[in-house]
């Protein structure tokens with residue numbers, strides 16, 4: 001059991017996952033949580049990380065800081081992805097060992113698994129076949145972080161655990177129409193289409209001033225010109241009577257609330273040590289949903305009354321990419337947040353911004 005009064009450092013507390021960890025551990029009564037933004041402490045810089053650990057001497061560390069991005073960013077900037085993520089994990093994991101951290105949680109992702117696996121992605125699939133090329137650089141850095149934890153445990157007897165979560169969504173997500181993940185991207189598209197259908201240009205202006213649209217669109221139109229605004233929203237796939245989505249909606253994806261991931265993180269930090277968990281553990285419930293169904297759920301929650309049309313010239317992506325949940329189930333954890341509820345909570349949060 002963790003001591004609520006000892007110092008806990010959450011790296012990446014402003015991110016989707018890190019902010020959920022902060023909420024969860026605060027709720028559990030941790031009174032001594034330390035956080036730093038990347039501006040205050042750039043984890044790429046070894047000397048600064050050393051200085052921070054020497055000064056703060058945290059008892060526990062949750063490593064949720066990383067350079068993350070979609071396929072486009074990963075394939076355009078592979079050097080940045082491998083360099084920054086290797087540096088962040090190496091610096092934090094090594095300093096944690098050096099300054100006596102009692103327990104560390106390292107976060108990876110499902111992209112560490114081979115591109116083709118026989119069935120579901122189970123922990124045993126690690127390093128058994130080639131990786132997906134588009135995010136190989138990111139995946140290699142994440143695999144190195146798992147191995148760092150594993151070898152530090154082996155050589156130095158540390159208690160560093162590695163969790164591989166499935167796709168996350170939730171409060172604090174990124175809604176930039178260029179860089180967002182699937183769920184916030186389509187949620188905002190439905191939201192903007194709904195506002196357009198209601199002729200609520202004041203709300204549209206508020207939305208696009210508050211959250212970047214991306215793709216160089218933000219400074220490309222006159223915010224006071226309704227026709228201009230409508231053109232931009234159409235370009236993004238949001239129309240008065242329909243919303244355009246990529247592919248044909250036939251593929252399946254897993255979705256998990258970041259609050260569930262924070263719950264799993266708390267459960268494993270509190271109850272399970274590295275020798276019980278082994279090298280890594282998936283955080284998933286092992287079920288997925290067809291995108292067509294997911295889109296209908298989001299549409300209903302947002303309250304958009306128009307149609308969904310599919311742009312079938314755009315790629316669908318992998319048909320199915322399912323993680324195996326057996327190990328985490330055996331360890332005694334399963335997700336609690338029902339998908340509709342999680343999506344509704346995320347939408348309410350987005351509207352409250």
Ligand SMILES: NC(=O)c1ccc[n+]([C@@H]2O[C@H](COP(=O)([O-])OP(=O)(O)OC[C@H]3O[C@@H](n4cnc5c(N)ncnc54)[C@H](OP(=O)(O)O)[C@@H]3O)[C@@H](O)[C@H]2O)c1
Nearest residue numbers: 012014015016017037038042043064065066109165167168
């Ligand atoms: N989102 C998902 O679907 C998902 C799924 C599976 C696994 N994960 C894993 O969860 C972890 C966090 O992902 P996320 O989605 O929460 O990412 P995110 O929302 O982009 O947040 C990343 C965090 O990392 C911090 N950071 C980045 N570079 C840094 C640096 N050089 N120095 C210090 N801090 C730095 C950022 O700090 P600032 O905000 O202060 O710049 C931010 O708080 C990653 O390891 C990712 O692989 C995420």
